[in-house]
Amino acid sequence: MDPARLRRSIPSALATAAVTALAIAIAAVAFEDRAAPHPSPHGHAHATPGAQSVADLTGPRDGVPDVRFELTARQSQVVLDSGFSTDGLTFNGTAPGPELRVRAGQLVEVVLRNADVAEGVTLHWHGLDVPNAEDGVAGVTQDAVPPGGEHLYRFRPEQIGSFWYHTHQDSAGTVHRGLYGALVVEPPGGAAGPDVVLLGHSWLRPGADPVVAIGTGDGPSRRDVAPGTRVRARLVNTDSRTQTWAVVGAPFTVAAIDGTDVNGPTPLHGEQLRVPAGGRIDVEFTAPGTVVLDRGPAVGFGQDPLPAPADGPVFDPLGYGAPAPVPFHAAGPFDRELTQVLDTVRTIRRGVPNVTWTINGELHPPAAPVAEGELVRVRIRNDGDDAHPMHLHGHHVLVLSRNGVPASGSPWWADTVGVEPGEEFEVAFRADNPGIWMDHCHNLAHAAAGMVMHLSYEGVSTPFTVGTGAGNTPE
Ligand SMILES: [Cu+2]
Structure with a gap:
């Protein structure tokens, strides 16, 4: 066409x-x-x-994959830890779907299956610059996978960082109902230290404000890491609106933006992190510390979550860190x-x-x-x-x-x-x-x-x- x-x-x-x-x-x-x-x-x-x-314009068609995932999309109940549940869509029964962790240079193979999502499904690797045929856009790089169908994706990521995946078929409806998950590309030697992905998402409720949640639900709100442990938290905005994240109780650095490491990040204290829809910011801090989304849900690392901060200045990437070639x-x-x-x-x-x-x-x-x-x-x-x-x-x-x-x-x-x-x-x-x-x-x-x-x-x-x-x- x-x-x-x-x-x-x-x-x-x-x-x-x-x-x-x-x-x-x-x-x-x-x-x-x-x-x-x-x-x-x-x-x-x-x-x-x-x-x-x-x-x-595909990824490598030949060769035994180093890692292989199977993701099956289906209609199912999404239940948050708070007890809120909604008719949603899931990959492998959960929303967000399974966290995919791979290492740079690996040959990655993903089988997508659609059990019963009437709208059809694809997989787009947001932020990963894959070959065009692997990009997962219905009508541009492939046909949407109908109920009962499947599609194979193969690519060899070289970018190290935080990404996410989501369907790109009727995405305005189906991403928000649950067809998304985290994708992390680690260095060839693996990630250093505690390294977690926190996906911020809003679940719609009829006649009420959306439920804002981190990860699969509202928690776990506490992660037990020893004081003094360096933590990397990968903040992913899977919503359609700008999210505001904050780190409370510890100075922190912005370690990466949209999957690319920041050169020479300097300590921040209380800055609000405005993450555009689809964007990612990785923060690093030494536990104990708390990550808060939109003055609501929070995850404490080595501490019970601290309350949301007072409004601080807004972080600006434009002049942050040290210049590099x-x-x-x-x-x-x-x-x-x-x-x-x-x-x-x-x-x-x-x-x-x-x-x-x-x-x-x-x-x-x-x-x-x-x-x-x-x-x-x-x-x-x-x-x-x-x-x-x-x-x-x-x-x-x-x-x-x-x-x-x-x-x-x-x-x-x-x-x-x-x-x-x-x-x-x-x-x-x-x-x-x-x-x-x-x-x-x-x-x-x-x-x-x-x-x-x-x-x-x-x-x-x-x-x-x-x-x-x-x-x-x-x-
Ligand atoms: Cu717009």
Whole structure:
């Protein structure tokens, strides 16, 4: 399929929004793609001679895997430690699903089975820059796995750090109902010391506020480690809203962001950690200490959990840690420039207020073309009034600046850039992973409404089709 067709027409229900969006698009034109070819609405990845198919861009097909997992998705009750239970979806009977721990360089094989999830299931390895065919996006890199079906993923991770996995089929509904889990890539020698993943998640309740929980439920709220033990806690935001985490009772460092270690992290005292939806922050501290999510659930290490802290200053990665060499520089030159203007569009439809979220004034804007090897700079500006955690699959971007202020600390590599209202980021990446890659807001309701585009390598096409007819609705 031509990648341009990944872009769906604006639903008729949003026709009114489109009028408003048009005005915004006109305003945005001056900001778009000055130095680069404008993304063609007809797409750039025609099936030309020598063209590659997404389906051929696989991980290693041969060889005995070093580690192998089987994950079966099914409908089941999710029961939190507090006793709250809900009709949910699980991998292997739990939500979150099993924690997958692998080591860098290992050949990893994962068999996904769908027992009875009517919507269909895939597995996306959030933040892990796997070969395109292993990326798990329904309609782009594979077909959704129907009930009774299965799919095999094989990849050899080289990035050491904290990641997570989730389904990428009807994800706005099914991730929140439980189809997610932790993925940790350890160094070849294994992790040092106590090393835990804390996944923050909200469970919806009819007629009431969501239940916010860490891990499988509300606990265990205490982990017994000896005082003086160095603890690494990997904080994962599996929600659609920004989470605020804190470490209480001990100074701590931010050891990693989005799976990349911080160079030369310095001690922090009480800073609040704002983690965008889909993002990860690893903290390290010496026990005893407590990790708190959103002034609610907490886990104490070597102590009963301490109460939530008073509001402290907000941690800012932009100047944190020590500079280190990077493979390219903010000064460029860049081979290609892309712009994403994010916005909130409010309309009244048949007397009912309606809101949606656009990129460059559009829902499902056209794919952005890129050629392998190019150095790409992306300007992301949020003109709306909602936060947008922008997630580019298959690549990590280097943050160059925010609101015109250059990044000055440790190189800040991100796969999920939380763009708050009024903010503008400049990021850059090397186009070194051929394929067709989703680039979307990780507030999954925003993505489902159309805040999705694709990065499409020239010469790459996909045999898969997005759309309800094909059974592939990745958002
Ligand atoms: Cu958004």
